[in-house]
Amino acid sequence: MDAFAAIADPVRRSLLERLASGPARVVDLAAEHPISRPAISKHLRLLVEAGLVAADQHGRERHYRLVRAGLAPVRSWTDALVRTAPPIPASALDGLDLEVRRTSRDRRGTPTPRTHEETA
Amino acid sequence: MDAFAAIADPVRRSLLERLASGPARVVDLAAEHPISRPAISKHLRLLVEAGLVAADQHGRERHYRLVRAGLAPVRSWTDALVRTAPPIPASALDGLDLEVRRTSRDRRGTPTPRTHEETA
DNA sequence: AGAATCGGTAACCGTTGTGTTACCAATAGG
DNA sequence: CCTATTGGTAACACAACGGTTACCGATTCT
Known part of the structure; x- marks a missing residue:
């Protein structure tokens, strides 16, 4: 993913x-969210796979941390x-007015791009 | 969405x-992609709903354009x-060295955040 | 040694997403 | 007027997603 x-x-x-x-363990994250620990675990696996998170093993504990470069x-x-x-x-755009009028009905497949309004 | x-x-x-x-019609977009026109149409509907795209009706044609502000x-x-x-x-961080050594084994639930390495 | 904690994974299930084909309304053009 | 083009939508199939419970190994603590 x-x-x-x-x-x-x-x-x-x-x-x-x-x-x-700051880093956190799976149990910590699960305690702070309304879903089960395995669900958190699966999300973390995806995040690691996506390069957004990394894990540091400390004995039986696993500390997950954010990898900002993944964004x-x-x-x-x-x-x-x-x-x-x-x-x-x-x-x-100088002197383009006359040209636009001449081709306004020919170029059907590629309509004139908007250069104002919601193009921002 | x-x-x-x-x-x-x-x-x-x-x-x-x-x-x-630049703007394009559904048929144009479908011609440039390997999937069917209805599939493109559905994607465009989602994009409009997400505020990333808008449509201008011209007779029977519909010109979709990018709405950059949606991002x-x-x-x-x-x-x-x-x-x-x-x-x-x-x-x-001055004078913190001694403090850290004292509590290094106590604060299990909230491990010390990384301030270097992949935290970048 | 025995109990408790941490955490991954398998199996399962309902929902959602993404594609298809078929059909329909509306407009444009000969 | 008749035909072609544009484009939305319904109905359906299939894969993927996101959640659950149950179970397991590994480590830590008493």
Whole structure:
């Protein structure tokens, strides 16, 4: 499971938020959540597999900790999407008015992209 | 469906990436993907519901466009998690060495948080 | 040694998600 | 007017998800 699917579950996000304040054991996390310990254990296994969490073994105890670097794929992807705002300097639009009018009925498959409104 | 679950699916991420380069119709998106048109349609419905996409009706055609603001929840959440790196100025650690040694075996439920290594 | 704690895993089950095909309404075009 | 295109939706099949209980091994403490 990748990081995107990992953070899709509210329980797992809650676990990550908890681990952000310091490592914890499975029993600790289970005590702080309304679901059973095996359920927590399974979520943690997915989070480890996704690279968002790591575990340190101390005798019979296992201390899970947050691996912030695992969020890098999510951050870079969202950043890339948000940053694709069309640059298009106003100078490039000079004298385009007549051209747009001529082709307004031809290019059906590729409608003119919005450059204002909710494109922000 | 919220934005987190929306971007968990690879197909939907692909759709969002495509819409980042300009609006498109369902048939266009279906032609660019290996799945059927109804499947695309259902994904788009979820994306609209998640606030990541909006549609403009033009006669019988429907032009879907990316709504970048819909990613705000994901960005703010990931930012918050990453930014929880323990500040802890070095000055606050002065004279703590003796204290730590005294309690190292007592505080079992709340182990000492990592402040180095993969915590980054 | 014996009891208790920690924690993983197997087996099972209901729900949800993702795809398909088939069908339908609405609009555009010859 | 008739046909083609666009696109939503219903019905269905199958896989995956998220939870439970039961059971197990390993370690720690008395």
